[in-house]
Amino acid sequence: MSTIAAFYSGKSILITGATGFLGKVLMEKLFRTSPDLKVIYILVRPKAGQTLQQRVFQILNSKLFEKVKDVCPNVHEKIRAIYADLNQNDLAISKEDKQELLSCTDIVFHCAATVRFDDHLRHAVQLNVTATQQLLLMASQMPKLEAFIHISTAFSNCNLKHIDEVIYPCPVEPKKIIDSMEWLDDAIIDEITPKLIGDRPNTYTYTKALGEMVVQQESSNLNIAIVRPSIVGATWQEPFPGWVDNLNGPSGLIIAAGKGFLRAIRGTPKAVADLIPVDTVANLTLAVGWYTAVNRPKSTLIYHCTSGNFNPCYWGKMGFQVLAAFEKIPFERAFRRPYADFTTNTITTQYWNAVSHRAPAIIYDFYLRLTGRKPRMTKLMNRLLRTVSMLEYFLNRSWEWSTYNTEMLMSELSPEDQRVFNFDVRQLNWLEYIENYVLGVKKYLLKEDMAGVPKAKQHLKRLRNIHYLFNTALFLIAWRLLIARSQMARNVWFFIVNFCYKFLSYFRASSTLKV
Ligand SMILES: CCCCCCCCCCCCCCCCCCCCCCCCCC(=O)SCCNC(=O)CCNC(=O)[C@H](O)C(C)(C)COP(=O)(O)OP(=O)(O)OC[C@H]1O[C@@H](n2cnc3c(N)ncnc32)[C@H](O)[C@@H]1OP(=O)(O)O
Numbered sequence: 001m002s003t004i005a006a007f008y009s010g011k012s013i014l015i016t017g018a019t020g021f022l023g024k025v026l027m028e029k030l031f032r033t034s035p036d037l038k039v040i041y042i043l044v045r046p047k048a049g050q051t052l053q054q055r056v057f058q059i060l061n062s063k064l065f066e067k068v069k070d071v072c073p074n075v076h077e078k079i080r081a082i083y084a085d086l087n088q089n090d091l092a093i094s095k096e097d098k099q100e101l102l103s104c105t106d107i108v109f110h111c112a113a114t115v116r117f118d119d120h121l122r123h124a125v126q127l128n129v130t131a132t133q134q135l136l137l138m139a140s141q142m143p144k145l146e147a148f149i150h151i152s153t154a155f156s157n158c159n160l161k162h163i164d165e166v167i168y169p170c171p172v173e174p175k176k177i178i179d180s181m182e183w184l185d186d187a188i189i190d191e192i193t194p195k196l197i198g199d200r201p202n203t204y205t206y207t208k209a210l211g212e213m214v215v216q217q218e219s220s221n222l223n224i225a226i227v228r229p230s231i232v233g234a235t236w237q238e239p240f241p242g243w244v245d246n247l248n249g250p251s252g253l254i255i256a257a258g259k260g261f262l263r264a265i266r267g268t269p270k271a272v273a274d275l276i277p278v279d280t281v282a283n284l285t286l287a288v289g290w291y292t293a294v295n296r297p298k299s300t301l302i303y304h305c306t307s308g309n310f311n312p313c314y315w316g317k318m319g320f321q322v323l324a325a326f327e328k329i330p331f332e333r334a335f336r337r338p339y340a341d342f343t344t345n346t347i348t349t350q351y352w353n354a355v356s357h358r359a360p361a362i363i364y365d366f367y368l369r370l371t372g373r374k375p376r377m378t379k380l381m382n383r384l385l386r387t388v389s390m391l392e393y394f395l396n397r398s399w400e401w402s403t404y405n406t407e408m409l410m411s412e413l414s415p416e417d418q419r420v421f422n423f424d425v426r427q428l429n430w431l432e433y434i435e436n437y438v439l440g441v442k443k444y445l446l447k448e449d450m451a452g453v454p455k456a457k458q459h460l461k462r463l464r465n466i467h468y469l470f471n472t473a474l475f476l477i478a479w480r481l482l483i484a485r486s487q488m489a490r491n492v493w494f495f496i497v498n499f500c501y502k503f504l505s506y507f508r509a510s511s512t513l514k515v
């Protein structure tokens, strides 16, 4: 039997962010491999008109949890949703719930965060720094606690090129930032934000770095480890390939490209696309939980969960692979035929944005107006281009993350654990992974059926014909205008016509002679 799976049996585990992308996969894996665990406490807030129970019900009845029901039929009884709001200073946990958490919890996995790049600094600090501090404070009062695993990001120090498994200090202490957020008003915070984040691209990466500092400062009496994943993508293998449930990272761009909205992007084809499947992150996190609890390392160990130095893929190559996948698995009702071009040149990018993104949107809106409908494409395109501009930072750089701890952990695992909790991305076949990713985006995000593929292919053929027709018409109009205005163009035109005529006459004459 797997040592790691056996370790979690009988344990009471607290997960924050369990309703998120990574949290769900982590919880699913725990239930599937350690069905004898005692309980999983999840900190949840009501959202979108759903109560806590409705949210849990929805998760447990989703496709992701289908296999869990076979191995752990009483999963409903083993999950305990606790009302909490990480936006509030005391996390808004009731006294009774807090008491239960303090006395029962064996392991904590802290996944909750705001992952929005442009979040207001006050909100990002509250969620990624203050809430982490509050949770650590709670953890320090848990007598049974064996390990606290904090999920950070490999990009928390993206201002550096080479990143070691250490915590890099930020110039201003997190405690000072937390205090100042209490009395500074929004306008002043807006003004100082660029100075505080310095050479990081956004408040997300900055506050995740601050969160790590808080973890370090509170780590003296706790048994803590930090996992730093890179860009988290769809599942690779477990519970089935291609599962994804939000638009973050590449998923939104795959939709935009597959539907033909996004055809070019400012990105460096040779930069490493450091994607990491979400099930790999979950496996590593569970292995880290086990190792930290059993071996109690003297210092806080940091684990980079990245693919670049084990099995690198590059943006240019990934673009081709995504395009190849669209050929086999086209999305329905595409706006234009998918095309993927990475360009490093700012002028070329502006050209593409004007000609390939904005102009078709304007033309389409004009058509909508003509047919009495409300125009919407230009607005949608502007939002998409804004999103793309925020992701560009990550598409134009490569980072090197040292992975000694991750490799050490791999070597500590028994062959059975290496199989059950596989986080060795050297075995990952990118082409296959990307194809499953595109399929997953189609099925689980777009909710499109494979039965619609022939129709989608036909629609793309129609779009190709319209494209050819449009280009030919455009060329003829431009040429006609040019001939009317320029003697040089007229000369070129007569030369070409003359040449073609002579060429055809020669062939006709030579074929008559042969007969
Ligand atoms: C290709 C080439 C050529 C072109 C051809 C195409 C290519 C074809 C090939 C493609 C190949 C694959 C390329 C892969 C590239 C991947 C790059 C990934 C880099 C990620 C690095 C991550 C590193 C750090 C990792 C981490 O550690 S953290 C996790 C990452 N965190 C995030 O990824 C949050 C990002 N997002 C936000 O920060 C907010 O979304 C915000 C953006 C502020 C908007 O915010 P706002 O406008 O206020 O409003 P929203 O409601 O949020 O969104 C407004 C509307 O945009 C939608 N939308 C939200 N997102 C995305 C998204 N991604 N992509 C697209 N759409 C999105 C949303 O559905 C809504 O649509 P609508 O409802 O209007 O229809």
Ligand SMILES: NC(=O)C1=CN([C@@H]2O[C@H](COP(=O)(O)OP(=O)(O)OC[C@H]3O[C@@H](n4cnc5c(N)ncnc54)[C@H](OP(=O)(O)O)[C@@H]3O)[C@@H](O)[C@H]2O)C=CC1
Pocket: 016, 017, 018, 019, 020, 021, 022, 023, 043, 044, 045, 047, 084, 085, 086, 087, 110, 111, 112, 113, 114, 115, 127, 151, 152, 153, 154, 208, 228, 229, 230, 231, 232, 233, 246, 248, 249
């Ligand atoms: N996705 C990625 O590419 C990467 C993610 N990471 C890290 O992994 C972790 C998980 O990310 P991911 O799953 O993708 O993110 P998601 O956005 O999918 O999930 C975030 C989770 O945090 C919870 N949360 C947010 N605000 C609150 C709040 N005020 N109170 C209670 N819970 C809250 C969300 O709950 P709710 O459902 O109620 O909103 C959700 O469960 C994060 O720490 C992130 O920084 C690191 C690298 C890359």
